[in-house]
Each structure stands twice: as structure tokens, then as C-alpha cells.
Amino acid sequence: MFGRGTRLSSKLGTITIGDDCGxxxxxxxxxxxxxxxxIGNKCIIAAHTYIGGGQYNMDRTDVPIVDQGHRHGLRLEIGDNCWIGANVSIVNGVTIGRDAVIAAGAVVTKDIPDFAVVAGVPAKVIRMRTATEPKEQALATG
Structure with a gap:
């Protein structure tokens, strides 16, 4: 399911989206x-998130950045069952492991391991998810 104003674009690249994504x-x-x-299966991606994009070459100071061309062939992968919060930016060339959670407003510039919960600019691991929820937390959330 795609929300209003969602846009998929490609400049001679490919986009693959798994099953049951929102x-x-x-x-x-x-x-x-x-x-x-x-993008893997069963991923949830919240509003106003930016995934991918080009990366300009920018090393030379004697040539305008726009004239230096792009880096080619970068792969961005989001594993199965990820939850990407609102207003997140994910740059080209990173891998987000399966079952990861990206907090709202984060900027992902490096690979994220499986089961990680990350937040911040740049995104950093704040905790790891577990197979079972602690009893106290389950009782507090209902």
C-alpha cells in the first residue's frame, strides 16, 4: 500500500519492493x-521518508560539484520486517538489517545490524530488540 504523494523514481537503476509493505x-x-x-517483505515506512538518491562526486575543488558526475552502482538494502519512522533519510550504499527499527527523524549513513533500534543524526544503535518482551514493559504498555 502506498500513501498519497509517494514517489518511486529511477535513473537507470532498479527498485524492488517485497510483499506486504506499507x-x-x-x-x-x-x-x-x-x-x-x-526493500524486504513486511516493512513499514512512515511518512516523508527519503530512501536512496544519487551521490555526487565532490573531491575536486576546481570543478563544480554538479559537473563531477555521480557515483554509480550503489546498492541500498532494507531487510525484512523493518519499521522506518517518519522523516527518516537513508543514503545510498547502506544495508539495514532485518527486524531493525529506525526512529523518526534519523539519518542513516552507515550499515545497521539485524534487530537494532537506531536514532539520531547520524543514526546510532540505542538498543537491540529481543525475541521476548520484558514482562514489566508488556504490563506497562497494555
Whole structure:
């Protein structure tokens, strides 16, 4: 399911979306030149999230950045059963492990391990998910 204003775009790249995913409103998924974006099964992606995009070469100071071209062939992968919060940015070339949770407003610039909960700019692991919820937490949340 795609929310209003969600946009998939590709500049000679590919986008693959798994089964049973939910996309909020205003999401952009972009595969850059020769790049690939892979979103696993059962992912939830909240509103106004940006996934992918191109990366300009920018090392030379004698040439305008826009004239230096893009990095090609980057892969961005989001594993199965991930929850991506609202207003998250995920840059090209990273892998988000399965069952990860990305807090609202985070900027993901590096790989995220399986079962990690991350937050911040740049995103950092704040805890790991477990197979069972602690009893006190389950009682507090109902």
C-alpha cells in the first residue's frame, strides 16, 4: 500500500519492493544511475521518508560539484520486517538489517545490524530488540 504523494523514481537503476509493505504519505524512493534499492517483505515506512538518491562526486575543488558526475552502482538494502519512522533519510550504499527499527527523524549513513533500534543524526544503535518482551514493559504498555 502506498500513501498519497509517494514517489518511486529511477535513473537507470532498479527498485524492488517485497510483499506486504506499507508506505506512508510523501515518501520518495530513488535508485541512482546503475544503483539498486531493495526493500524486504513486511516493512513499514512512515511518512516523508527519503530512501536512496544519487551521490555526487565532490573531491575536486576546481570543478563544480554538479559537473563531477555521480557515483554509480550503489546498492541500498532494507531487510525484512523493518519499521522506518517518519522523516527518516537513508543514503545510498547502506544495508539495514532485518527486524531493525529506525526512529523518526534519523539519518542513516552507515550499515545497521539485524534487530537494532537506531536514532539520531547520524543514526546510532540505542538498543537491540529481543525475541521476548520484558514482562514489566508488556504490563506497562497494555
Amino acid at each position: 508506505f506512508g504519505a510523501g515518501i520518495t524512493v530513488h535508485a541512482a544511475v546503475d544503483g539498486e534499492v531493495v
